[in-house]
Amino acid sequence: ALPAKVNIIDVGPRDGLQNEKQLVPAQVKTELVHLLQTAGLREIEVTSFVSPKWVPQMADNAQVMGQIQRRDGVRYSVLVPNMKGMEAALLTQPDEIVVFASASESFSQKNINCSIAESIERFAPVVQAAHAQGIVVRGAMSCTVGCPYEGDIAPAQVEYLARLLHDVGVDRVDVADTIGVGTPLKIQRALEATFKHFGVDNVSGHFHDTYGQAIGNTLAALELGVWNFQSSVAGLGGCPYAKGATGNVATEDVVFMLHGMGIETGIDLDRLVDAGLYISAQLGRPSHSRAGTAIAKK
Ligand code: HMG
Ligand code: MG
Numbered sequence: 001a002l003p004a005k006v007n008i009i010d011v012g013p014r015d016g017l018q019n020e021k022q023l024v025p026a027q028v029k030t031e032l033v034h035l036l037q038t039a040g041l042r043e044i045e046v047t048s049f050v051s052p053k054w055v056p057q058m059a060d061n062a063q064v065m066g067q068i069q070r071r072d073g074v075r076y077s078v079l080v081p082n083m084k085g086m087e088a089a090l091l092t093q094p095d096e097i098v099v100f101a102s103a104s105e106s107f108s109q110k111n112i113n114c115s116i117a118e119s120i121e122r123f124a125p126v127v128q129a130a131h132a133q134g135i136v137v138r139g140a141m142s143c144t145v146g147c148p149y150e151g152d153i154a155p156a157q158v159e160y161l162a163r164l165l166h167d168v169g170v171d172r173v174d175v176a177d178t179i180g181v182g183t184p185l186k187i188q189r190a191l192e193a194t195f196k197h198f199g200v201d202n203v204s205g206h207f208h209d210t211y212g213q214a215i216g217n218t219l220a221a222l223e224l225g226v227w228n229f230q231s232s233v234a235g236l237g238g239c240p241y242a243k244g245a246t247g248n249v250a251t252e253d254v255v256f257m258l259h260g261m262g263i264e265t266g267i268d269l270d271r272l273v274d275a276g277l278y279i280s281a282q283l284g285r286p287s288h289s290r291a292g293t294a295i296a297k298k
Helices: 012-019 026-038 061-067 083-090 105-112 116-132 155-167 184-195 214-223 251-260 269-283 290-297
Strands: 007-010 043-048 075-079 096-102 136-142 172-177 203-207 228-231
Touching: 007 251, 012 026, 012 043, 026 043, 026 061, 026 269, 043 061, 061 075, 061 083, 075 136, 083 116, 096 105, 096 116, 096 155, 105 116, 116 136, 116 155, 136 155, 155 172, 155 184, 172 184, 172 214, 172 228, 184 203, 184 214, 203 214, 214 251, 228 251, 251 269, 251 290, 269 290
Parallel strands: 007 043, 007 228, 043 075, 075 096, 096 136, 136 172, 172 203, 203 228
Antiparallel strands: none
8 A cells, every 4th residue: 555644854945955056145045945844844964074176066064053943843854974964963952963875986986985884884873973962864775776986786785785874873874866767666775776775764755857757656666665755855865975966856746646545744745846936036046846837837
């Protein structure tokens, strides 16, 4: 049976905006977070504590975390690659830390400048520091079906990474299709490889929509009982180290599908559309959400 409820983690302020060439003011990022929580999002990936030389757009991480007006019941997460990022992140009181690794060795090198095994060594003290303060740790697994440098990625590589993340103490993981080449059955194989180490309640789907497969992949994940998904309002985004990859699947499109299937999300779709229109106007371009665009025209 399909899940009756789905939890959506909007990653637009982080995954969405990190790839923007034009620097988006902290005030706009803050307003985006506020609009998302008003629309009913209960998990928002706000920013990342990475090197500003690698990702200049996230250099205002502490400022944005300091400006947002937090609501009870909303989980604000941040990406952290190492202890240096963790020290800065902890000062801003996040509810969840996201470490990020790759199922592909080449992508690991390009994205975080170290091997998969080295990345796990860097995460170990991060996980410890988070748990010491009662903070949950999510592990993002990139390139779980395909890699911009290596091509196809075997489920065995996903299983290997899931095992390492489990053993280092990560609480939940994202199965990410970073470049959007996954199709439904390949996504199911990557999810099943992950289930060897994490229960379905602790596995989320993170699908980029480069090839228009993300909605189909979301349904394929639902069929396996997955009920946590990452998406970006207005379909914002892309990864600076995955050339040509477009944004995450649009949150509006996922919510439209789920509500149409009678699955609860707790999200007010009209308000979500407004959030998408706001950030698209700020960026000076149309929304990439098909549902958002259609609803706005009604
Ligand atoms: P490195 O150059 O190997 O690091 O980068 P290093 O330890 O040698 O340090 C170099 C310099 O960076 C030093 O400064 C450090 O202090 C500084 P300098 O002495 O030259 O002035 N530094 C930092 N500054 C701020 N915050 C930090 C930090 N760490 C070191 N945390 C590093 C290694 C991991 C830092 C770098 O590669 C990096 O920042 N990478 C981040 C890349 C990134 O953000 N990618 C996008 C997110 S992943 C993603 O989008 C995929 C995902 O959505 C899932 C999916 O779709 O697949 C999650
Ligand atoms: Mg991503």
